[in-house]
Amino acid sequence: MSVLRAEWTKFRSVPGWVRGAVIAALMILVFPVTGLGGGPPEQTRPVPIGPDGGPVVDAYYFVHRPLSGDGRITVAVGFAGAAAPWAKAGLIVSAGPALGARYAAIMITGGHGVQVQHDYVHDRAVPVEAPRWLRLTRAGDTITGEASADGTHWTPAETVRIPGLPATVDAGLFVACPSQVEGLGTSLDAATADFGAPQLTGGWPEAGWSGVQVGAGSATFGGYPREMPGGFKPTADGFTVTGAGDLAPATRNDIAVGASAADLLFGTFPALIVIVVVATLMITTEYRYGLIRTTLGAAPRRGRVLAAKAAVLAGVTFTTSLAAAVIGVPFWLRVVRGLGIYVFPASPGALLRAEAGTAAVLAVTAVLALAVGTILRRSATAVTAVVVATVLPHLLARTPFLPSAMANWLTTFTPAAALAVQQTLVRYPQVDTVYTPAYGYFPLSPWTGLAVLCAYTAAALGLAALLLRRRDA
Structure with a gap:
């Protein structure tokens, strides 16, 4: 001492x-x-804030129509050509148009198989070999995703609850593709997916399909490559959709x-x-x-x-x-x-x-x-x-x-x-x-x-x- x-x-x-x-x-x-x-x-562009209070990337091309009450949508989907590992194409139910709105989705990805995601930070892989079909079912506040290789035999993916989901929601098809890591930075990217004709059951009012780029003015959406503008077009048996952005937590690189x-x-x-x-x-x-x-x-x-x-x-x-x-x-x-x-x-x-x-x-x-x-x-x-x-x-x-x-x-x-x-x-x-x-x-x-x-x-x-x-x- x-x-x-x-x-x-x-x-x-x-x-x-x-x-x-x-x-x-x-x-x-x-x-x-x-x-x-x-x-x-x-920061002049708004930063989307997710349900957990953190910044998120809430940007994707959405082909949607209203769903009143309970219902189900089933579709065949596949990427048109090569896609980035985390490119996403699938089905989504969104609680509303506000940035950072709650959602539940099931999707195929370019390199990570089938994923079920909700509220940006929750992500779960689904063990389905050669997935070709996706299904999303709403029952009240509960959303269930399923995947199939042949459209007949279905693998339940996950059931999630979205509290406060309004009676009428927008639901449908979506495509997103985050920017890709390139050297010491990232470069814009987009993905294109072919969807078969959606099969609908439940409370789908008579309405046409509409397309919108979600999150276009947000701080976490970088945009599209010049050679791949976003959008959708009807085909003989469904839709072709091109999208960019992501549904995910935002990182430092996402906010300038x-x-x-x-x-x-x-x-x-x-x-x-x-x-x-x-x-x-x-x-x-x-x-x-x-x-x-x-x-x-x-x-x-x-x-x-x-x-x-x-x-x-x-x-x-x-x-x-x-x-x-x-x-x-x-x-x-x-x-x-x-x-x-x-x-x-x-x-x-x-x-x-x-x-x-x-x-x-x-x-x-x-x-x-x-x-x-x-x-x-x-x-x-x-x-x-x-x-x-x-x-x-x-x-x-x-x-x-x-x-x-x-x-x-x-x-x-x-x-x-x-x-x-x-x-x-x-x-x-x-x-x-x-x-x-x-x-x-x-x-x-x-x-x-x-x-x-x-x-x-x-x-x-x-x-x-x-x-x-x-x-x-």
Whole structure:
């Protein structure tokens, strides 16, 4: 305890070290303002919000007619030529024309077989070999999907309940095709499907079929390739429908003007550099001026000295950084929303994890810098080594033109993996997009990423303790 008290006294008696800890916290607190200069663009097109409160892509070509009460629609369907893996063609019941309206659908896809989806985030594969026929049945608020290879033997897919479904809904055929990942970005795509004549039973009033591009003016609909405009046309035995867009959760790539909570913690990077300098100087200064002999003379158990220095550094860094993050994130979220920028939602638990995780990253990195300083004994060399190992990999990974494989490798196997604790965006298995750190998606889970940094720090601290015991002061 006396060693810990001595190291705490030593830390607070050096004004430069105290100022460094304060400056690092201020970097987290005020750095987001540098990204707001010049006035960010405002999101002018509406972002569809799904039933769960998250942003969605609600865009597809819809050939529909009203269904009053209960009813069933059966149709033969197949893609006209090659289709992208998540191109979709099938049957849908929609609760209404509003963006983000509830729905239930059954569909064939270009590469994932038959899927039953509802309310954007719910997706289930149906084990049907060589599907050719689809059926959708409404009974009150309950929608049942079925699939068949021959139109005679049916495989029940899934039954879902859509609460609040109005008495009269729009139902019919739809085609969608999301943008395809192409290199470091995405390119527009569309799909065409041939439908047989729909077989209708139940409450279908006499009406013709109408076609509409759902979600045409929404922020998450990219549009069509020039060579494939959307639409439908009757054929001798049904319809040919071309559609683009998707029915799915929206990702960062779908919203041109969007932000996440992690964007407001970009001050972590300059804060890391400041903390690394402070932590390194805490040990290298003693070597430079020969004070290490006095320190070790007063506390001969060298491992305890190193542990006390690490505890003081980690405690001060975590406390100041956590205070800055807890104050700064809610404040900047309010500012960014006030500027008209869409912010991806995050639960209070996810925000708290990002804030506490940021403080933990800075604290553990401080201990890593202390360990490296003990090993190398030279300030400039130690600072450079730690910055190159922790800050540089993540800055490179955040560069949009870095190949995704390299970006993911850097944030998996280097200490920069720890910044995964800041991510609040979600990967969706039913959505193909650019999932890289540049867009806010990390290859490791938050705590696994932090564990990578902890492993590097534990190894460095162990080596530092060994060398401190064996080398002369």
